[in-house]
Amino acid sequence: MKAIVYERTGDPSVLELVDRPVPEPGAGEVLVRLAVSGVNPTDCKGRRQWPLPAGWQTPGQDGAGVVEAVGAGVDQELVGERVWVWEAAWQRPWGTAAEYTVVPVRQAVPLGGASFDLGACLGIPFLTAHRCLTAGEYMPGKLHPGALSDHVVLVQGGAGAVGNAAVQLAAWADACVVATVSSPEKGQLAAAAGASFVVNYREQDVVREVRKIAPDGVHTIVEVSAARNAAADVALLRAGGAVCVYADDGGDEVTLPIRPLMVANARWQFVLVYTAPRAAKAQAVTDVAAAVAQGGVRVGAEAGLPLHRFPLAETAAAHQAVEDSVVGKVLISTAEE
Structure with missing residues (x-):
């Protein structure tokens, strides 16, 4: 099979297209013939910083394709199932930037009739967004239509991949979404993703504009840049509200006023999907799959998430596009052309 591999950490130039034997699924695993791989910022960070579990690594946590074989203990009826894959390369060498990958069966989720493009966009962004929307005092542990009715959600950075996922999931759950x-x-x-209100922070006062929409404050904030937005976040939280921080854009340290946050019994929740509680992640997979089945999430420019496609041989360029902060989602076509 064709696969992208790197044997040392570094910039995108370490990525090489190689021929490798098709891996065989072990007990509890499935072999997936991939159609599309999604590229996330952590794929790039991992390529630069993370240890190589086998002395080499195929990048790519997310993807979509068809189950081609199963290991011991896995239902043979899964063969031929269209699936989306999450965390394929987390502490494992077989990522999704390849024609095939192997993952534990729970990490291959039925996709039904949804597109492979959508499937490749779901994993890291949507599971992260789900955690951000369910970790607060006022927030439900599960998402479904109606779960966030009477809730106001503020998504800081609503045009990014996680921001888009948060907007879509919150709107599907009937929140009032401000981006x-x-x-x-x-x-x-x-x-286009479904935000009820949009505030341009370069031209408008975010606190003033959001207070017009939510005079009592917002229930939860999905935060991409805590260092830059901390003051606004503190000003906009209602009592018992939560700021869920999933990235460090704009600075890797944040200063918070203790007394106002104590009085409000506010929560600052830091979110990394890879190390999120297992039960929370399992619920996220269930809820995201339900949103897909119900047509509640979409991809493409019409859903606020433009797609940028690269062939497998140009994976280095795909990674560079993500590092250059291209707006939208970068996808790699992994099927042989």
Whole structure:
């Protein structure tokens, strides 16, 4: 099979297209013939920093394809099932930037009739967004239509991949969703994703505008840049509200006023999907799969998430696009052309 491999950490130039034997699924695993691989920022961070579990690594946590074989203890009826894959490369060498990957069966989720493009976009962004929308005092442990009715959710950075996922999932769950963006073009993307209100933080006062929408404050904030937005977040939380921080854009340290947050019994929840509680992650997979089955989440420019496609041989360029902060989702076509 064709696969992208790197044997040392570094910039995208360490990525090589090689021929490798098709892996065989072990007990409790499935072999997936991939159609599309999704590229996430952590794929790039991992390529630069993370240890290589087998002395080499195929990158790519997310992807979609068809189950081709199963290991011992796995139902043979799964063969031929269309699935989406999550965390394929987390502490394992077989990522999704290849024609095949092997994962534990729980990490291959039925996709039904949804597109492979959608499936490759689900894993890291949507599981992260789900955790951000369910970790607060006021937030439910499960998402479904109606779960967030009477809730106001603020998504800081509503045009990014996780921001888009948070907007879509919150809207599917019937929240009032406010998204902040940095340009009118990104505002159009956030609105297309389902944001009820959009605030351009470069042209508008975020606190004033959000307070017009939610005079009592917001229930939860999905935060991409805590260092930059901390003051606004503190000002906008209602009593018992939560700020869920999933990235460190704009700075890796944050200063918080203790007394106001104590009085509000506020929560600051830090989120990394890879190390999230197992039960919370399992619920996220269940709920995201339900949203897909119900048509509650989409991809493409019409859903606020433009797609950028690369062939497998150009995976280095795909990684560079993510490092250059391209707006939208980067996908790699993994099937042989």
